Amino acid sequence: MRYARQVAMQEIGKDGQEKLAKAQVLVVGAGGLGLPVLTYLACAGVGCLTIVEDDIVEESNLNRQFLYTPADIGKPKGALARERLAALNPAIKVSWIGERLTQANAAPLVSGRDAVVDCVDNIATRLLANDACLRANVPLVEAGIDGFYGYVFPVLRGGACLRCLGYAEIASPKSPGAIGCTAGVIGSLEASVCIRLLLGMPVAPDMLTYDGTRMEFENVRIFRNEGCRHGEG
Amino acid sequence: MVEVRLFATLRDGREKAYSLPREVCGTVGDIIAHLEIPPGDVTIMLVNGRHQKPETAVSDGDLVALFPPVGGG
Ligand SMILES: [Zn+2]
Numbered sequence: 001m002r003y004a005r006q007v008a009m010q011e012i013g014k015d016g017q018e019k020l021a022k023a024q025v026l027v028v029g030a031g032g033l034g035l036p037v038l039t040y041l042a043c044a045g046v047g048c049l050t051i052v053e054d055d056i057v058e059e060s061n062l063n064r065q066f067l068y069t070p071a072d073i074g075k076p077k078g079a080l081a082r083e084r085l086a087a088l089n090p091a092i093k094v095s096w097i098g099e100r101l102t103q104a105n106a107a108p109l110v111s112g113r114d115a116v117v118d119c120v121d122n123i124a125t126r127l128l129a130n131d132a133c134l135r136a137n138v139p140l141v142e143a144g145i146d147g148f149y150g151y152v153f154p155v156l157r158g159g160a161c162l163r164c165l166g167y168a169e170i171a172s173p174k175s176p177g178a179i180g181c182t183a184g185v186i187g188s189l190e191a192s193v194c195i196r197l198l199l200g201m202p203v204a205p206d207m208l209t210y211d212g213t214r215m216e217f218e219n220v221r222i223f224r225n226e227g228c229r230h231g232e233g
Numbered sequence: 234m235v236e237v238r239l240f241a242t243l244r245d246g247r248e249k250a251y252s253l254p255r256e257v258c259g260t261v262g263d264i265i266a267h268l269e270i271p272p273g274d275v276t277i278m279l280v281n282g283r284h285q286k287p288e289t290a291v292s293d294g295d296l297v298a299l300f301p302p303v304g305g306g
Contacts, residue, residue, distance in 0.1 A: 033306045121306035144303040149241035151303055166284045170276045176305040209240050214249070220240070220298050221282040 002091070003045055016199045017045060023198045024048040026109055026116045028101055028129055030081040031055070032064040032178055033143055034119035036187030037194070039067070041117075042085040042092055044195060049085065051096045052109060053078035064180030101125050106132035115197050117141045117190050122172040130155055130162040134230050139197045141190045146176040148212030150186035153222065154193055157230075159205045164225035182212055235291050237264055238298045243274065255293050262287030264297055276302045 006012050012020075023046050027038055030053040041049055057065070057072040057080065067084045068077065078096035085094045099105060101120075110116055110132040118129050118140060126142065133140040133155060140155040142162065155161050162168075189208065196203050206219040224230070235258055237251040247268065258264040261278050265287065277300035278285055291297060 029306050031306055119306050121304060123302075123304060126304075143306075145305040146241055146301070146303045149244075149303060151241070151300075160282075164284060165277050165279075170302050170304075173302040173304045176303075178305050211241075211244065211249070213244070218238075218240075220238070220279070222279065223282040225283060 002089075006044065011199065011201060019199055020045050020195070021047040023114045024050070024112065025194060025198070026050045026052065026113045027119060028052045028116065028125065029119035029121070030065075030077045031061065031119065031121065032145065032180065032183035033187040033190060034117075035065055035067050035081065036184050037117050037119055037191045038081060038085055039088065040188060040191035041194065042089045042094070044191075045089065045092060046195075046198065048093045049095070050109070050113075051078045051081055051094070052099065052101055053081070053096065054098055054100050064178055064183045066180065101128050103128065107136065110136050110138050113138050115139045115141065115194050117194050118143065119187070119190070121175075123167055123170050124172070126162055127167060130167070134161055141193045141197070143186050143190045145178060145182050145186050146173070147179065148182055150182055150210045150212075151207055152186055152189045152193060152210075153207040154197065154203050154205065156205065158224065160222040160224050161228065161230055163230065164228045165222065182210075185210055185212070234293060235264070236294075236296045237268070238296070239268070239270075240298065240300045241303050242301050243270060243299055255291070259290060260287065261285055261289045261291060261297060264291070265299065270299070274301050275299050 030051050055077050057068045082094045082096045106128045143152040207222050209218045234252045279298040
């Protein structure tokens with residue numbers, strides 16, 4: 001039985017496994033964060049994964065984007081990821097949208113999902129996902145990495161969102177340094193938060209920060225800014 | 234004293250935490266200047282968990298958390 005070891009977990013069991021099988025998750029980005037997220041969600045039996053990704057594989061992706069090989073350079077990431085995830089777990093449905101997230105497509109793509117996982121490298125797309133998820137009341141898992149550092153937190157109605165934290169005033173950093181092991185740590189944490197949300201289990205509203213230079217995690221309390229329109233207006 | 238925590242690359246070449254006397258840091262911007270952090274390097278500045286501005290005043294016992302843009306994916 002494929003899922004025997006996780007069905008044996010008190011938190012999952014047969015009921016939890018059925019919830020995962022029925023779950024629909026949108027993963028925005030199939031790069032450094034997106035691949036560990038997609039891989040663990042697929043292995044865990046999350047029934048329907050939709051990848052939003054319009055990029056092609058470049059050689060400089062290969063230090064961290066482990067589902068792609070040198071033979072894939074120049075090919076669309078989303079198509080490759082879909083094929084490889086389907087091979088990992090043929091029992092799930094994986095689909096691919098070969099577009100960027102935009103103002104026009106964000107709402108329909110987010111609608112009806114059980115969770116959205118943000119795995120992108122720029123602020124503008126993060127804000128689109130933030131606003132669309134809050135409007136649709138779909139939980140969002142947000143994360144970022146830079147070198148040996150990273151963070152992850154859930155965006156839920158009533159809690160802090162990216163606008164509360166001032167993301168609307170931030171310019172995207174120019175291609176920060178990136179190494180696969182950090183993307184793996186943070187992507188795995190995103191998958192963990194996502195799976196707990198799908199199971200209906202509590203998740204801490206804190207921002208979890210990771211410092212690989214000191215081998216430390218630290219939780220930071222973050223609160224909703226009362227003046228934030230929260231994408232709901 | 235004001236408790237200050239730095240995150241991600243703001244820790245490079247600095248400590249991760251400082252206790253600063255209120256006299257040297259009346260505002261969030263004063264803290265950033267006192268720690269010799271280039272102002273543009275800080276994007277999220279939380280005072281007790283809420284994002285504020287450089288001109289926001291801080292009080293004894295406040296917890297200030299400063300983040301650079303961490304935007305990679
Ligand atoms: Zn907000």
